[in-house]
Amino acid sequence: MRVTATNDASVRTWAAPGRVNLIGEHLDYNGGPALPFAIDRTTRLKARPRTDGRVRVWSSIAEGSVEFGVDTEPGQVEGWAAYVAGVVWAYARDGHALPGYDLVLDSDVPLGAGLSSSAAVECVVALAVRDLQGLDLGAAQVARLAQTAENDYVGAPTGSMDQLASACSEDGHALLVETRTEPPTLTSVPADWAADGLAVVVVDTRAEHSHATGEYATRRSECEQVAEIIGVEQLALAPPDAVLKVEDPVLKARLRHVMTETTRTRAAVRALRERQWEHLGTLLTASHVSLRDDYQVSCMELDVAVDTALGAGALGARMTGGGFGGSAIALVARDGVDRVVSAVESAFAGARLTAPRTFVVTPGPGAHEVRG
Ligand code: ADP
Ligand code: MG
Numbered sequence: 001m002r003v004t005a006t007n008d009a010s011v012r013t014w015a016a017p018g019r020v021n022l023i024g025e026h027l028d029y030n031g032g033p034a035l036p037f038a039i040d041r042t043t044r045l046k047a048r049p050r051t052d053g054r055v056r057v058w059s060s061i062a063e064g065s066v067e068f069g070v071d072t073e074p075g076q077v078e079g080w081a082a083y084v085a086g087v088v089w090a091y092a093r094d095g096h097a098l099p100g101y102d103l104v105l106d107s108d109v110p111l112g113a114g115l116s117s118s119a120a121v122e123c124v125v126a127l128a129v130r131d132l133q134g135l136d137l138g139a140a141q142v143a144r145l146a147q148t149a150e151n152d153y154v155g156a157p158t159g160s161m162d163q164l165a166s167a168c169s170e171d172g173h174a175l176l177v178e179t180r181t182e183p184p185t186l187t188s189v190p191a192d193w194a195a196d197g198l199a200v201v202v203v204d205t206r207a208e209h210s211h212a213t214g215e216y217a218t219r220r221s222e223c224e225q226v227a228e229i230i231g232v233e234q235l236a237l238a239p240p241d242a243v244l245k246v247e248d249p250v251l252k253a254r255l256r257h258v259m260t261e262t263t264r265t266r267a268a269v270r271a272l273r274e275r276q277w278e279h280l281g282t283l284l285t286a287s288h289v290s291l292r293d294d295y296q297v298s299c300m301e302l303d304v305a306v307d308t309a310l311g312a313g314a315l316g317a318r319m320t321g322g323g324f325g326g327s328a329i330a331l332v333a334r335d336g337v338d339r340v341v342s343a344v345e346s347a348f349a350g351a352r353l354t355a356p357r358t359f360v361v362t363p364g365p366g367a368h369e370v371r372g
Contacts, residue, residue, distance in 0.1 A: 008048065014131070015042040016124035016367035018109035019116045019165035020202065020329055021320045022174055022191075022272075023287050024265035026295055028159030028184075030223055031234025032262040034177045035269060036161055037191055038169030039202075040364040043107035043120035047128045050100035057084050059105040070098045074153045083118055086149025087125040094145070098129065110357060113204040114319075114326025118154070119162035122146035127167070127367045139366060140183055143167035157217055158322075160184055169366035176269055180234065189272050191363045198277055199334045203309070203344050204357040205301035207325035215297065216322050219254065226255045236262045257294035261287060281316025281331045288318035288328075297323030304347050305330075305356065312336070312343035329361075 017038035024034035050056075056067045059080060066081035070088055077085035084103065091098055103125065109117040126146045130137050137145075143163040150156050150163070161177050164184060169175045173188040193200070227235050229251070230242045235258045243259070246252045264283045271280040288306050292298040302319040309317040309330035317330035332340050341358045348356050 010048040011046050012048070012128070012131070013044060013046050013370040014124050014128045014367065015044045015370050016120045016127060016166050017042045017169065017364055018120050019162060019169070020200065020327075020361055021161065021165075022200075022329070023261075023268045023284060023318070024161075024177075025261060025287060025291055025318075025320070026219060026297065026322070027236055027258065027261055027265065028161040028177065028179050029220055030236045030258050031180045032236030032258060033265045033269075034161045034179070035174050035189070035265055035272075036165035036169070036177065037174040037363040038165055038366050039109075039115065039361040041107075041109045041115070041361070042364075043105060043109055043117065043124050044370065045124040045128050046104040047132060048102050049132055050102060052100050053098075054100045055084070055088055055103065056101075057081055057103040057105065060107065061105075061111065070100055074155070080121075082154050083121045083149060084125050086153025087122050087129065087145060089153050090126075090145040090148040091129055093148070096129075096133065096135065098133065101129070101132070103128070110204050112208055112326070113206075113357075114321025114323075115202070115204075116162040116166060116321070118150060118156070119146060119166045122149045123163055123166040123367045127369070131369060139168040140164065140186065142367065144183070156213065157220060165366075167367045169363070171365040172363050174272060174363060180237065189269055191272060192275075193277060193331065194334075194362060196275060196277060197334050198315070199332055199337055199360045200362075201309070201314075201330045201332050201337055201340060202320075202359055202361050203305040203328045203330065205305055205325060205327065205348075206354045206356060207299060207301035209299055209324040212322060212324035215324055219295065219297065222251060222254045223258065226251050230255075235259075253294040253296070257290045260290055260294075264290075277315055277331065281314070284316030284318045284329070284331060285310060291319055291323060295323075299324050300351075301325065301348075301353055301356075302328050304351060304353070305344055308344045308347040309340050312340045314340055
């Protein structure tokens with residue numbers, strides 16, 4: 001049974017976007033800033049309440065449905081439905097008694113491409129539960145429940161950026177997420193490069209390296225080690241001379257990335273506000289170099305995408321998201337998009353890589369109910 005009947009008044013629809021991180025990578029667990037924006041690709045959810053304490057969920061990415069109770073615990077639901085069960089569990093853990101739901105997911109956010117399809121699923125479910133239960137929670141609290149699902153139910157030790165971007169973004173804006181404070185401080189920054197004839201192109205490299213999760217956890221623990229050596233709680237708050245206190249060359253490089261990326265992100269906010277697109281492009285490219293050389297989370301496919309886009313005239317380009325595969329972004333003059341796309345496609349073909357997916361993204365709204 002699919003919940004597709006449009007005449008069923010108890011069925012409501014929500015949408016939550018994927019995100020691109022413009023700049024500020026691997027800083028959300030270091031007390032630094034990130035500057036993501038919600039993209040115009042969303043995960044949509046049709047939902048209606050049940051009364052038997054059961055949740056049944058369908059997704060266009062999978063055959064059949066998955067069913068579980070509202071008293072689900074981590075480990076009980078695995079695979080794609082864990083992202084849904086995790087949200088139900090997070091609500092229950094906060095003391096909310098949920099009645100059960102029928103849920104149907106559909107999405108045009110590419111999966112596993114570093115555009116946070118996982119946060120889109122979690123946020124759309126978290127928002128629907130909030131609205132169906134009439135709970136008085138703000139968008140940032142919805143994001144927090146979604147992050148709890150990802151961290152403590154699915155078991156992915158990610159920071160807060162993805163869910164905040166999906167839940168709290170404003171249409172036409174990037175979202176400056178300052179993780180120095182708890183909860184993070186959010187500021188919308190107008191992101192209207194399109195008005196000046198520019199576009200952001202995503203290159204989904206389709207590369208997914210199996211060690212990505214392990215390396216992510218390693219970077220987090222390396223950052224914790226450095227923070228201990230220099231005696232700060234959050235690495236992004238390290239004083240300028242902190243690099244002198246770290247002897248290990250690898251740890252020193254990790255710190256250098258966190259410090260320089262923090263500075264670049266603050267500069268990017270100014271560039272965005274002042275529409276200094278060339279400068280923004282330079283910052284994006286410098287971010288990529290830092291992630292490649294100091295933080296060492298890039299990979300060959302991402303480097304090919306970035307180098308080729310720059311060679312074909314992009315103002316700037318960088319990997320976006322956690323790295324080791326996923327997507328790169330390029331800031332490109334609108335009339336140069338085709339040139340950049342075909343250069344990237346030829347470079348991938350020439351290197352015998354899987355053909356990348358390329359598309360333009362624009363800053364869209366955060367999670368919301370779809371009416372009418
Ligand atoms: P990313 O968030 O970068 O897309 P992740 O590995 O964090 O990559 O999350 C991808 C996973 O999220 C998918 O493998 C799937 O389990 C789940 N997921 C994402 N979108 C959907 C969807 N529309 N329906 C069901 N599960 C989804
Ligand atoms: Mg994800």
